[in-house]
Amino acid sequence: MRIFAVNGSPRKKGNTETLVRAFLRGAEQAGADFELVRLTDLHIQPCIGCGGCEKTGECVLQDAMQELYPKIQAADRVVLASPIYFYGITAQAKAFVDRCQALWSYRRLRERKGEWRDDPLRAGFLLSVAATRGQKVFDGAILTARYAFEAMGLPYGGEFLVRGKDGRGELALDSGTLARAEEAGRKMAAGGDEEGYFSKNQE
Numbered sequence: 001m002r003i004f005a006v007n008g009s010p011r012k013k014g015n016t017e018t019l020v021r022a023f024l025r026g027a028e029q030a031g032a033d034f035e036l037v038r039l040t041d042l043h044i045q046p047c048i049g050c051g052g053c054e055k056t057g058e059c060v061l062q063d064a065m066q067e068l069y070p071k072i073q074a075a076d077r078v079v080l081a082s083p084i085y086f087y088g089i090t091a092q093a094k095a096f097v098d099r100c101q102a103l104w105s106y107r108r109l110r111e112r113k114g115e116w117r118d119d120p121l122r123a124g125f126l127l128s129v130a131a132t133r134g135q136k137v138f139d140g141a142i143l144t145a146r147y148a149f150e151a152m153g154l155p156y157g158g159e160f161l162v163r164g165k166d167g168r169g170e171l172a173l174d175s176g177t178l179a180r181a182e183e184a185g186r187k188m189a190a191g192g193d194e195e196g197y198f199s200k201n202q203e
């Protein structure tokens with residue numbers, strides 16, 4: 001199993017990085033291979049809404065995203081990790097998601113020719129961390145992730161969400177949550193659990 005994971009946090013050794021590494025450690029224990037990319041290290045321009053991809057299925061912008069498209073398409077699991085910034089994902093993660101419009105266009109073009117088949121064994125997974133504990137704090141990120149994964153041609157697999165972590169390194173001190181994140185990563189790589197494809201994980 002191949003996992004492609006992107007981290008949208010600009011903070012090195014931050015809570016999202018800690019979370020995604022724990023999750024991927026679990027997946028690795030279950031036999032998966034992974035690649036983890038820090039979006040803030042890459043030059044990814046925002047979508048310019050030119051409509052070019054609607055004609056060709058490819059994005060006209062030539063930047064680091066061009067190397068990510070084939071990785072998304074080849075992955076069995078795509079993991080989108082981001083802290084919550086103003087009730088949504090970070091600007092870095094949003095630029096990545098918006099540029100997946102090209103994959104949506106590619107999918108539409110293939111569907112029109114009858115050449116598209118959903119692969120139910122693939123899936124997208126959201127990981128997120130927020131400082132606060134509000135009931136709705138992850139709602140925006142979940143909606144964005146669901147539609148992003150749909151554009152990538154991936155059924156939504158589930159999420160692992162951590163509330164109440166703010167300072168850099170705070171999550172690294174919470175061994176219980178990290179153990180549960182590892183377990184969720186193992187389940188993701190193993191293909192699901194008895195409660196469904198993946199269970200919801202909210203701390």
Ligand SMILES: Cc1cc2nc3c(=O)[nH]c(=O)nc-3n(C[C@H](O)[C@H](O)[C@H](O)COP(=O)(O)O)c2cc1C
Nearest residue numbers: 009011014015016083085086087130131132165166
């Ligand atoms: C610009 C900015 C906006 C934020 N907005 C929210 C928010 O709306 N709700 C919340 O609970 N936390 C918010 N936070 C806090 C982060 O989600 C929190 O510090 C998180 O642990 C950061 O993860 P990281 O260490 O991976 O970067 C915000 C932080 C920043 C810097």
